[in-house]
Amino acid sequence: DTEVTQTPKHLVMGMTNKKSLKCEQHMGHRAMYWYKQKAKKPPELMFVYSYEKLSINESVPSRFSPECPNSSLLNLHLHALQPEDSALYLCASSHRVLADGGQYFGPGTRLLVL
């Protein structure tokens, strides 16, 4: 299984809502990532988990809260988002953070904040 799955595919939420994005991989990868991608822009790194521990937080606002319950799962909890947070949220995984080899990306969650 070389897939990274993400749910939901699409999400519309109000600024007062609380929602969660989910990501799963069964490739035995020990590094998992959250990226944010705006239209016609490159992916921007948000968080990196290495062996289920947060290793990088790229100064992301606290309204985004990551969680890694186990080595296969990665969540992104959303609360009190702003319209400018609307974007494609991509999850990715790799063997290890500094290991050779690329990142496998999921299909993403398209988020619209109203």
Add this chain to the structure above:
Amino acid sequence: GQQVMQIPQYQHVQEGEDFTTYCNSSTTLSNIQWYKQRPGGHPVFLIQLVKSGEVKKQKRLTFQFGEAKKNSSLHITATQTTDVGTYFCAARLYNNNDMRFGAGTRLTVKP
């Protein structure tokens, strides 16, 4: 902070023409990766380059890493309509856990 400059931003070619995108860094890189993102899709890993002067080929795609490990290129020979998409380089600095994506080059191919 560290930036990875990627050019051109856009490239429109006739089917059968060649295409090249370039990435440049002001500092030495540990490695560089290339990804392709189709319209409406997600980035797909193509290749990683690690060694100085490294050249790798995948069918019509040729990837190069500069001798100083500060620049890289992706060249597509005889483009096809299936090559349409945005090509990103992603670079990792030495002693750094994260990667920085270039701005991407959007390739369109006219049949």
